[in-house]
Amino acid sequence: MTGQAAGFEELRDLYQEVILDHGRKPRNHFRMEVFDASARGDNPMCGDRVELFLALADGHISKASFLGRGCAISQASASLLTELVPGLTPGEARAMGTRLREMAKTGVRDGSTPALERLSALSGVHEFPSRVKCATLAWHALDAALDGSKEASSE
Numbered sequence: 131m132t133g134q135a136a137g138f139e140e141l142r143d144l145y146q147e148v149i150l151d152h153g154r155k156p157r158n159h160f161r162m163e164v165f166d167a168s169a170r171g172d173n174p175m176c177g178d179r180v181e182l183f184l185a186l187a188d189g190h191i192s193k194a195s196f197l198g199r200g201c202a203i204s205q206a207s208a209s210l211l212t213e214l215v216p217g218l219t220p221g222e223a224r225a226m227g228t229r230l231r232e233m234a235k236t237g238v239r240d241g242s243t244p245a246l247e248r249l250s251a252l253s254g255v256h257e258f259p260s261r262v263k264c265a266t267l268a269w270h271a272l273d274a275a276l277d278g279s280k281e282a283s284s285e
């Protein structure tokens with residue numbers, strides 16, 4: 131592998147294949163023209179920004195997209211979010227975010243569903259407490275969007 135930024139080696143274990151893939155080729159990376167909920171998340175410690183857009187239909191999230199910049203972990207997490215939450219109710223989507231936050235803090239992988247299994251790629255951040263916010267930023271934006279706030283706290 132060539133051309134990686136300094137510091138890549140020590141973070142190598144964080145960058146499992148799913149993170150690298152989504153970090154390089156973020157899915158649903160566009161501003162939705164018509165959306166029902168949106169929020170920005172900001173993680174100044176790392177320079178990550180995410181703006182999330184959600185479309186809702188019949189009590190479910192029907193579509194999700196995002197714009198953002200920042201480290202591979204933050205962008206991969208947002209990309210995964212936009213793939214995983216469509217079809218869920220807002221409550222189910224929040225619950226998924228709660229499980230991700232637990233995995234990111236404890237490192238205990240939850241493979242109880244295929245969606246959580248994919249998200250568990252982000253659990254490696256627990257060894258690097260300053261990166262936990264990178265992994266959870268998009269999910270805080272999800273909560274803020276569903277709450278009707280425009281700005282997410284990264285706390």
Ligand code: ZN
Pocket residue numbers: 173176177178200201202203204263264
């Ligand atoms: Zn970051």
